[in-house]
Amino acid sequence: MLAAAVAFAPAPAPAQSTPQPAAQKSERYRVVLQVSDADPAKWNLALNNARNVQEDLGKGNVDVEIVAYGPGLNMLKSDSKVADRLAQALDNNIGLMACENTMRNTKVQKSDMYSGISYVDAGVVHIMKRQREGWAYVRP
Amino acid sequence: MLAAAVAFAPAPAPAQSTPQPAAQKSERYRVVLQVSDADPAKWNLALNNARNVQEDLGKGNVDVEIVAYGPGLNMLKSDSKVADRLAQALDNNIGLMACENTMRNTKVQKSDMYSGISYVDAGVVHIMKRQREGWAYVRP
Amino acid sequence: MLAAAVAFAPAPAPAQSTPQPAAQKSERYRVVLQVSDADPAKWNLALNNARNVQEDLGKGNVDVEIVAYGPGLNMLKSDSKVADRLAQALDNNIGLMACENTMRNTKVQKSDMYSGISYVDAGVVHIMKRQREGWAYVRP
Numbered sequence: 001m002l003a004a005a006v007a008f009a010p011a012p013a014p015a016q017s018t019p020q021p022a023a024q025k026s027e028r029y030r031v032v033l034q035v036s037d038a039d040p041a042k043w044n045l046a047l048n049n050a051r052n053v054q055e056d057l058g059k060g061n062v063d064v065e066i067v068a069y070g071p072g073l074n075m076l077k078s079d080s081k082v083a084d085r086l087a088q089a090l091d092n093n094i095g096l097m098a099c100e101n102t103m104r105n106t107k108v109q110k111s112d113m114y115s116g117i118s119y120v121d122a123g124v125v126h127i128m129k130r131q132r133e134g135w136a137y138v139r140p
Numbered sequence: 141m142l143a144a145a146v147a148f149a150p151a152p153a154p155a156q157s158t159p160q161p162a163a164q165k166s167e168r169y170r171v172v173l174q175v176s177d178a179d180p181a182k183w184n185l186a187l188n189n190a191r192n193v194q195e196d197l198g199k200g201n202v203d204v205e206i207v208a209y210g211p212g213l214n215m216l217k218s219d220s221k222v223a224d225r226l227a228q229a230l231d232n233n234i235g236l237m238a239c240e241n242t243m244r245n246t247k248v249q250k251s252d253m254y255s256g257i258s259y260v261d262a263g264v265v266h267i268m269k270r271q272r273e274g275w276a277y278v279r280p
Numbered sequence: 281m282l283a284a285a286v287a288f289a290p291a292p293a294p295a296q297s298t299p300q301p302a303a304q305k306s307e308r309y310r311v312v313l314q315v316s317d318a319d320p321a322k323w324n325l326a327l328n329n330a331r332n333v334q335e336d337l338g339k340g341n342v343d344v345e346i347v348a349y350g351p352g353l354n355m356l357k358s359d360s361k362v363a364d365r366l367a368q369a370l371d372n373n374i375g376l377m378a379c380e381n382t383m384r385n386t387k388v389q390k391s392d393m394y395s396g397i398s399y400v401d402a403g404v405v406h407i408m409k410r411q412r413e414g415w416a417y418v419r420p
Contacts, residue, residue, distance in 0.1 A: 029408060029412075031404075031408050034278070034279075036185065036280050041351070045316065045350050045351070048350070049350075049404045052381050052402045052404060052405070053402070053404055053405055053408070055402075056381075056401060056402045056405045057405060070185045070188070070189075070280065071181070071185070101192050101196075121196060122192045122193070122195075122196040124171075124189045124192060124193055124278055124280075125192070125193055125196045125197060127276070127278055128169060128171050128193070128276040128278065131276040131277070132169075132276060136407070136408040136411040136412060136417075137276075137277065137278075137411070137417065138314070138404055138407055138408065138417075138419075139278075139279045139314075139419045140316050140350065140404075174418070174419075176325065176420050210325050210328070210329075210420065211321070211325070241332050241336075261336060262332045262333070262335075262336045264311075264329045264332055264333055264418055264420075265332070265333055265336045265337060267416070267418055268309060268311050268333070268416040268418065271416040271417070272309075272416065277416075277417065277418075279418075279419045
């Protein structure tokens, strides 16, 4: 990987480190968790996963997002069966993102959603982009 | 990767840009969607995901494959409950790939499968290879 | 990897090949399979996936791990419904890793677990780290 040019050349070329993928360069961890099931047990599992990741790696060392789409959208509605845990997740800087595509297709308004969450145009595309940016992907 | 041979030229080595993973270099998006459940609702969700990805990113800017294996193989049989949507997916250049390992293990012939789909020797290995090539992975 | 440039050779700097992610540098395949469902059919599917990956790529060319967490932990208990297949998996050098977070939360002891398996502090964090190291991720 290294080519040293030594011809009356006073300054050696500096050593180069092996190129690393961007994801391995940073010490910061990032994970996007997908919720696409209409199953409150899965919603709790995703919230547990998010919390465990923060506890294990240190809340300041990791970015965590939960993306809800398709039948998983209900997780983030104001009448969600895990609504009492959503405030806590937001307090802990866990991103909660609802898929607006799913909302349009199922006639759901933002006024139906839990207050304080975020929105992405298409959940699956957001997940693709995060992977491209080096985020880990976990589907509980 | 760099060989700078500059005789009589005591110039400093040129600055190198930060290496990026291959996936981030190209503007083209690529995603492999996995179907391994015997659940027609999941099959519809995977087909919806594929369509949404094309609509959101532009059909010409993204490669989309759906890989069916294990109990998910039934999605791609000629008598599939989503058979009417498979022709449309193929028309839209969405790759539909059936796992031949699963077919062998369950005594399914190509004549049992929906016409026009593709085949991979082992669905899970195909998914691994796609990830290695930089494709995003989504399991609806 | 070292190219020595000969003096008096004013050759132009050669073009640089595109840096590749570490995962693509090695010929070795690596995959982490996630089990987070309380469904023995999923456990069998994960074990089938692991076996197929080894058969397709060659047992010596691939690292395979199955990480069980949440409701999937039961897969790796000594009284698991797939216990008869776990010994064979271990014989084939398939890593079987149980999540100690889940064990603590559900009051499960190592003495309750199948003998010979491995342990990780948090299953989801282990999966994140593997992806960061370039392993493929498959959630059957």
